[in-house]
Amino acid sequence: MAATVTYVTEYRESVRSLLKERLLDAAYELVTGNGWAGLRMAHIATTAGVSRQTVYTEYGTKDAIGQALVMREVERFLTGIAQHLDAHRDDPQDAFEAAVGYTLAAAAENPLLKSILTSSRGGDDDLLAHLTTRSEPLIDTASAMLEAHTGEAWPQVAAADRALAVETAVRLSVSHIVQPVGPPEVSAARIALAVIRVARLPER
Amino acid sequence: MAATVTYVTEYRESVRSLLKERLLDAAYELVTGNGWAGLRMAHIATTAGVSRQTVYTEYGTKDAIGQALVMREVERFLTGIAQHLDAHRDDPQDAFEAAVGYTLAAAAENPLLKSILTSSRGGDDDLLAHLTTRSEPLIDTASAMLEAHTGEAWPQVAAADRALAVETAVRLSVSHIVQPVGPPEVSAARIALAVIRVARLPER
DNA sequence: CTTTAGTGTCCAAAAACTAGACATCGGCTC
DNA sequence: GAGCCGATGTCTAGTTTTTGGACACTAAAG
Numbered sequence: 001m002a003a004t005v006t007y008v009t010e011y012r013e014s015v016r017s018l019l020k021e022r023l024l025d026a027a028y029e030l031v032t033g034n035g036w037a038g039l040r041m042a043h044i045a046t047t048a049g050v051s052r053q054t055v056y057t058e059y060g061t062k063d064a065i066g067q068a069l070v071m072r073e074v075e076r077f078l079t080g081i082a083q084h085l086d087a088h089r090d091d092p093q094d095a096f097e098a099a100v101g102y103t104l105a106a107a108a109e110n111p112l113l114k115s116i117l118t119s120s121r122g123g124d125d126d127l128l129a130h131l132t133t134r135s136e137p138l139i140d141t142a143s144a145m146l147e148a149h150t151g152e153a154w155p156q157v158a159a160a161d162r163a164l165a166v167e168t169a170v171r172l173s174v175s176h177i178v179q180p181v182g183p184p185e186v187s188a189a190r191i192a193l194a195v196i197r198v199a200r201l202p203e204r
Numbered sequence: 205m206a207a208t209v210t211y212v213t214e215y216r217e218s219v220r221s222l223l224k225e226r227l228l229d230a231a232y233e234l235v236t237g238n239g240w241a242g243l244r245m246a247h248i249a250t251t252a253g254v255s256r257q258t259v260y261t262e263y264g265t266k267d268a269i270g271q272a273l274v275m276r277e278v279e280r281f282l283t284g285i286a287q288h289l290d291a292h293r294d295d296p297q298d299a300f301e302a303a304v305g306y307t308l309a310a311a312a313e314n315p316l317l318k319s320i321l322t323s324s325r326g327g328d329d330d331l332l333a334h335l336t337t338r339s340e341p342l343i344d345t346a347s348a349m350l351e352a353h354t355g356e357a358w359p360q361v362a363a364a365d366r367a368l369a370v371e372t373a374v375r376l377s378v379s380h381i382v383q384p385v386g387p388p389e390v391s392a393a394r395i396a397l398a399v400i401r402v403a404r405l406p407e408r
Numbered sequence: 409c410t411t412t413a414g415t416g417t418c419c420a421a422a423a424a425c426t427a428g429a430c431a432t433c434g435g436c437t438c
Numbered sequence: 439g440a441g442c443c444g445a446t447g448t449c450t451a452g453t454t455t456t457t458g459g460a461c462a463c464t465a466a467a468g
Binding site for chain 3: 042053
Binding site: 216219254255256257258261 | 423424425426427428
């Protein structure tokens with residue numbers, strides 16, 4: 001048939017994303033149940049109802065699945081964060097405090113994050129790495145989203161200041177997620193204050 | 205490879221139902237835009253992003269698509285109907301009046317139904333037939349759901365009476381959808397009264 | 409050192425989808 | 439009414455995706 005040019009890509013893409021979601025759903029379930037080290041590629045395949053090869057075709061390595069798993073969870077957080085920011089468009093400090101507070105509280109009872117943090121105490125820190133030593137994708141994604149969001153709400157802050165403030169917020173939040181000290185609200189207030197100063201905004 | 209027995213059916217089924225939904229979505233859009241007669245199998249295919257053959261493999265004939273389109277809409281109505289019935293578990297007459305009233309009102313502004321009814325005035329009555337001369341699947345589905353639902357709520361009514369009352373309600377509702385007289389609330393009250401008497405229940 | 413159990417690669421066969429060609433039929437025009 | 443359209447529905451060869459099994463490799467357990 002020579003050229004099956006097939007700009008019919010859209011349907012196939014939706015099938016692909018259905019597959020990817022199913023695989024992540026399976027991985028999520030298995031990780032929260034038995035931890036990352038207990039996760040077998042073969043189990044992901046059978047749980048999702050596909051062959052093991054299909055898992056490899058879609059996500060090359062087990063590590064890529066961990067990455068995708070963490071990133072999907074990050075994106076879910078981001079939608080909640082956006083809502084909390086929107087609720088305080090008038091006051092940046094309130095907005096950050098609310099958003100960070102939500103993040104820390106939600107993180108503390110998130111099944112995937114709990115699994116990552118508890119199982120890493122047994123030397124199983126592959127997944128944890130995506131939050132620490134290999135967190136560049138996370139920080140980039142979260143920062144980009146927050147920059148776009150805050151850029152709209154607070155145009156008075158210079159772009160460079162905003163970028164620095166946002167990255168600071170993200171890194172401090174992740175830090176407090178993996179190593180909490182005290183109640184989330186207190187941490188949130190402290191992070192918000194730090195961020196406001198980095199952004200050179202007036203304190204409340 | 206001898207026997208690729210493949211009881212991996214579940215993933216494939218979810219892909220299939222994704223495909224079926226996409227095809228119905230495409231058909232819905234095209235029908236509400238240009239009417240049933242203006243609908244081409246080829247358009248459904250391109251809108252859904254698959255080949256024409258795939259449409260035929262999935263739904264054999266154009267008529268089967270019409271059937272599926274109507275049945276999907278019926279099922280959507282049924283969930284709304286169930287909620288209205290639940291809101292009046294204490295009084296059957298109130299329950300039917302509320303459920304039928306909702307049905308007639310929602311039907312009057314449903315895009316697909318509007319398209320069926322208006323385009324049928326031009327002789328294009330293939331889709332309308334699924335509501336009239338070939339409505340057995342509709343009536344069976346709706347009756348079965350309503351019997352199950354009312355059987356739980358009103359065990360005091362004999363099964364035969366309940367079956368008759370439910371079928372009456374369904375047929376009268378469909379009749380008023382395709383041929384309305386007066387405002388929905390009035391029709392709903394009249395239908396509810398008729399149904400109560402058919403069921404040999406005390407009137408309000 | 410050997411066994412075991414997992415990851416990741418390779419490949420032939422099966423299944424799903426595509427893109428044509430084609431037979432058929434009802435409606436229109438002349 | 440004959441011939442032409444434009445559509446539905448069938449058929450088939452070719453392409454892409456998925457499967458399931460074999461295999462090399464590695465790390466951990468005995």
